[in-house]
Amino acid sequence: MYTGPENSYLKQPRGLKSWLLTLDHKRIGVMYLTAIMFFFLVGGLLAVLMRVELSSPARDVVSAELYNRLFTLHGAIMIFMFIIPSIPAAIGNFVLPLMIGAKDVAFPRLNLASWYIYVVGSLIAVASILQGGVDTGWTFYTPYSTSTNSAVITLTFGAFVLGFSSIFTGLNFIVTIHKMRAPGMTWFKMPLMVWGLYATAIIQVLATPVLGITLVLLIFERLFGIGIFDPAMGGDPVLYQHFFWFYSHPAVYIMILPGMAIISELIATFSHKRIFGYKAIAFSSLGIALVSFLVWGHHMFTSGQSELAAMIFSFLTFLVGIPSGIKIFNWVATMYRGSISLKTPMLYAIAFLLLFTIGGLTGIFLGTLAVDVHLHDTYFIVAHFHYVMMGGTVMALLGGIHYWWPKMWGKMYNETWGRITAVLVFVGFNVAFFTQFIMGSQGMPRRYYSYPDQFAFLHEVSSVGAYILGFGFLIMVIYLIHSLYRGKPAARNPWGALTMEWEAASPPTTHNFDKDMKLEHGPYDFDRVEVEDEEMVKA
Amino acid sequence: MSSESLSTRPAHLQHHFADTYQQGDAARLGMWVFLLTEILLFGGLFCFYAIYRSWYPDMFINAHRHLNVWLGGTNTVVLITSSVTMALAIRSAQLGKRREAVYNLVATLLLAAVFLIIKYFEYEHKIHLGQLPGKFYTFQGIAGSNPHVFFSVYFLMTGLHGLHVIGGMGVIAWMIQRTRRGEFSPEYYTPLELTGLYWHLVDLIWIFLFPLLYLIG
Numbered sequence: 001m002y003t004g005p006e007n008s009y010l011k012q013p014r015g016l017k018s019w020l021l022t023l024d025h026k027r028i029g030v031m032y033l034t035a036i037m038f039f040f041l042v043g044g045l046l047a048v049l050m051r052v053e054l055s056s057p058a059r060d061v062v063s064a065e066l067y068n069r070l071f072t073l074h075g076a077i078m079i080f081m082f083i084i085p086s087i088p089a090a091i092g093n094f095v096l097p098l099m100i101g102a103k104d105v106a107f108p109r110l111n112l113a114s115w116y117i118y119v120v121g122s123l124i125a126v127a128s129i130l131q132g133g134v135d136t137g138w139t140f141y142t143p144y145s146t147s148t149n150s151a152v153i154t155l156t157f158g159a160f161v162l163g164f165s166s167i168f169t170g171l172n173f174i175v176t177i178h179k180m181r182a183p184g185m186t187w188f189k190m191p192l193m194v195w196g197l198y199a200t201a202i203i204q205v206l207a208t209p210v211l212g213i214t215l216v217l218l219i220f221e222r223l224f225g226i227g228i229f230d231p232a233m234g235g236d237p238v239l240y241q242h243f244f245w246f247y248s249h250p251a252v253y254i255m256i257l258p259g260m261a262i263i264s265e266l267i268a269t270f271s272h273k274r275i276f277g278y279k280a281i282a283f284s285s286l287g288i289a290l291v292s293f294l295v296w297g298h299h300m301f302t303s304g305q306s307e308l309a310a311m312i313f314s315f316l317t318f319l320v321g322i323p324s325g326i327k328i329f330n331w332v333a334t335m336y337r338g339s340i341s342l343k344t345p346m347l348y349a350i351a352f353l354l355l356f357t358i359g360g361l362t363g364i365f366l367g368t369l370a371v372d373v374h375l376h377d378t379y380f381i382v383a384h385f386h387y388v389m390m391g392g393t394v395m396a397l398l399g400g401i402h403y404w405w406p407k408m409w410g411k412m413y414n415e416t417w418g419r420i421t422a423v424l425v426f427v428g429f430n431v432a433f434f435t436q437f438i439m440g441s442q443g444m445p446r447r448y449y450s451y452p453d454q455f456a457f458l459h460e461v462s463s464v465g466a467y468i469l470g471f472g473f474l475i476m477v478i479y480l481i482h483s484l485y486r487g488k489p490a491a492r493n494p495w496g497a498l499t500m501e502w503e504a505a506s507p508p509t510t511h512n513f514d515k516d517m518k519l520e521h522g523p524y525d526f527d528r529v530e531v532e533d534e535e536m537v538k539a
Numbered sequence: 540m541s542s543e544s545l546s547t548r549p550a551h552l553q554h555h556f557a558d559t560y561q562q563g564d565a566a567r568l569g570m571w572v573f574l575l576t577e578i579l580l581f582g583g584l585f586c587f588y589a590i591y592r593s594w595y596p597d598m599f600i601n602a603h604r605h606l607n608v609w610l611g612g613t614n615t616v617v618l619i620t621s622s623v624t625m626a627l628a629i630r631s632a633q634l635g636k637r638r639e640a641v642y643n644l645v646a647t648l649l650l651a652a653v654f655l656i657i658k659y660f661e662y663e664h665k666i667h668l669g670q671l672p673g674k675f676y677t678f679q680g681i682a683g684s685n686p687h688v689f690f691s692v693y694f695l696m697t698g699l700h701g702l703h704v705i706g707g708m709g710v711i712a713w714m715i716q717r718t719r720r721g722e723f724s725p726e727y728y729t730p731l732e733l734t735g736l737y738w739h740l741v742d743l744i745w746i747f748l749f750p751l752l753y754l755i756g
């Protein structure tokens with residue numbers, strides 16, 4: 001595998017040990033990328049298995065008990081091991097220091113530690129399968145989670161450990177962004193990706209400890225029967241839900257904010273235009289981060305919280321729509337009259353815009369009290385969160401992987417296959433999940449392995465969509481890996497972008513840049529700067 | 540560009556920082572963020588405490604009488620003193636008095652040990668009486684519903700705090716090593732400073748736990 005010049009970070013120093021003990025943020029990013037992609041594969045295979053079961057109303061391959069374990073494991077893997085670390089820990093680790101002209105993150109050792117903590121946490125969580133798996137769903141709602149005899153403690157302890165990895169990444173990013181920016185890079189000259197990662201890091205640091213202590217309480221409840229969540233002992237199960245969603249609603253923005261961050265970069269670069277409303281996009285990230293802490297109660301509309309609380313939460317939930325709407329407006333305005341090139345990353349960005357808009361709008365439905373009571377725990381929810389998480393974050397992740405691929409490996413992927421696959425993924429996704437909106441509004445409940453005949457046709461269509469999606473991923477794996485061996489060598493700045501990472505070699509050397517970096521122009525000054533033969537010159 | 544050119548870079552300066560100020564600043568900010576997460580972690584338990592206390596106010600008051608105010612009070616004094624010796628250790632390092640710094644750190648470590656020993660006797664007594672969390676609670680003689688919850692709160696909060704004391708002792712022991720080896724100087728003592736911040740937080744949390752658990756009424 002040719003991976004760039006001898007002095008690239010991929011080659012210097014050599015050997016497995018030099019990777020396992022590396023302090024280089026780029027290598028740690030690559031190690032995270034490998035790990036999360038492995039879990040995406042595992043979670044994806046579980047999903048396909050569920051779709052096989054659901055392709056007909058009868059019991060086909062799994063029992064009800066096994067199905068419960070499948071969707072719990074699928075959900076837990078996708079959330080804790082894949083999507084939360086995906087963009088910040090994998091892509092963010094790779095690009096953040098490069099984008100701000102730094103030689104590394106502020107705490108390289110902590111960075112490596114967070115990778116190991118991630119691996120250990122994941123192994124613990126997955127070990128729950130050896131004890132027969134868990135059947136509570138990834139939210140571990142009490143009182144069921146304290147009474148079921150499945151391996152709740154192992155899985156929640158794994159999630160607890162994973163939390164530290166997330167906290168350390170967030171902490172590292174906050175300090176890096178505050179203290180390590182190249183001279184001249186003021187806050188409003190930072191790339192929007194950096195703003196997005198910053199807002200994400202704030203949520204990681206403020207929300208994750210609450211999940212940690214909640215899981216500790218749950219574990220204690222199971223071990224000692226302390227009675228905090230158990231009504232039989234004077235406790236309150238809804239209290240668990242408050243604790244849990246106080247983390248997990250903000251966590252939804254740990255998942256989506258970095259996705260939005262990538263989209264800002266993609267849209268600016270591939271529209272070759274100054275981004276519209278830079279400050280609005282930057283502040284809306286912070287806005288989302290703040291509001292995200294106030295809306296957790298919309299997960300409990302139907303679980304017996306007071307009506308007043310429900311109304312307040314419903315109102316606050318609508319507020320989240322505002323900053324998200326601002327972002328979408330600004331992206332579209334940037335594209336308007338830009339010279340758009342429809343390269344693969346841009347196709348994913350457009351897919352993101354369409355799918356996230358659908359996911360977001362249906363979120364507003366769900367935030368509406370009266371409607372939620374009807375749609376609660378139906379496939380409408382399943383479709384909604386897949387549109388947001390997969391249609392949003394995963395599309396952005398795929399766009400980002402293609403965008404920075406040349407920088408990471410010094411190799412170009414095959415553009416034709418890239419585009420074909422992007423279309424395939426988009427179609428497969430919609431076939432798989434749009435059907436679920438329809439089923440949900442007709443009353444198909446979630447978390448059932450079997451269903452009335454009335455839903456058979458739509459379920460079958462949905463399964464076919466999932467297979468198309470899976471097929472798309474297969475092609476992607478093939479052409480990406482192929483590019484590592486046979487791809488054309490990548491130029492320093494193949495897309496003509498203006499952010500700093502493109503001034504480093506492809507792939508970069510161990511300490512990123514050949515010189516001490518200084519900001520020469522803003523990240524989106526396409527009206528003032530032009531890229532000619534790899535060099536950025538004044539237009 | 541950095542003021543310290545490559546040839547004059549001091550040994551403690553890591554390659555990815557431009558100068559000592561940037562490195563120290565980054566470390567302090569990192570520590571403050573970390574302490575914030577610690578406070579949030581305990582925050583969950585404080586919530587638990589507040590909620591249960593408002594549900595069962597009488598039981599809480601009855602149960603808290605079974606904690607030993609004298610032992611708890613002594614421990615409060617012990618920890619505050621250890622915070623002082625910690626601060627003195629940093630002061631000594633700033634002045635370049637290595638030996639004094641070591642003595643102060645050792646004093647801090649010993650006081651932390653005293654804290655744990657007293658805690659051990661308290662725990663021992665409660666375990667003996669059966670005042671244990673949840674379903675292991677067997678003690679008779681506290682009026683009010685679910686007195687075991689008070690002891691669950693007690694063991695969870697003081698237990699988590701105790702773990703922090705143990706962790707802190709490990710770090711302090713390491714700092715003693717490094718100070719003796721002469722790694723710190725008036726120009727560079729950041730690790731000591733960060734250890735100090737952490738230790739003050741451990742102290743501070745206890746200062747909240749003590750009245751909430753021992754002195755309510």
Ligand code: HEM
Binds near residue numbers: 051071082139389
């Ligand atoms: C490869 C495409 C995917 C397919 C075909 C798929 C399919 C499914 C299915 C069939 C369920 C069970 C629904 C139910 O019975 O209620 C489910 C649940 C879930 N999925 Fe996916 N999924 C996919 C990707 C993802 C991704 C990328 C994520 C997040 C990053 C995700 C997160 C979840 C979560 C959180 C649940 C809920 C688990 C629970 O109810 O406890 N899925 N998915």
Ligand SMILES: [Cu+2]
Binds near residue numbers: 248296299
């Ligand atoms: Cu939510």
